[in-house]
Amino acid sequence: xxxxxxxxxxxxxxxxxxxxxxxxxxxxxxxxxxxxxxxxxxxxxxxxxxxxxxxxxxxxxxxxxxxxxxxxxxxxxxxxxxxxxxxxxxxxxxxxxxxxx
Numbered sequence: 001x002x003x004x005x006x007x008x009x010x011x012x013x014x015x016x017x018x019x020x021x022x023x024x025x026x027x028x029x030x031x032x033x034x035x036x037x038x039x040x041x042x043x044x045x046x047x048x049x050x051x052x053x054x055x056x057x058x059x060x061x062x063x064x065x066x067x068x069x070x071x072x073x074x075x076x077x078x079x080x081x082x083x084x085x086x087x088x089x090x091x092x093x094x095x096x097x098x099x100x101x
Contacts, residue, residue, distance in 0.1 A: 019050035033060045 021037035
């Protein structure tokens, strides 16, 4: 019987609680996708990027499959995730991103 290799994943100190994001801005080039996760607060016209993740196209596709699989599992256990019409907008009207470095 072949034994699978084990991967130990380290979670650096300070990352245990995660970061809240309610908007993702996705851009891409020929060789990479950039996912900026942003926290937008009501009635505030400036938002903070809380994380940026850069992925290769094939890893984005793997992420897409993994997200789809996990959403399906979640919905089997908890019922459908309801996305309201306003929530379904790709970029809310009040949050058209204007990035600053």
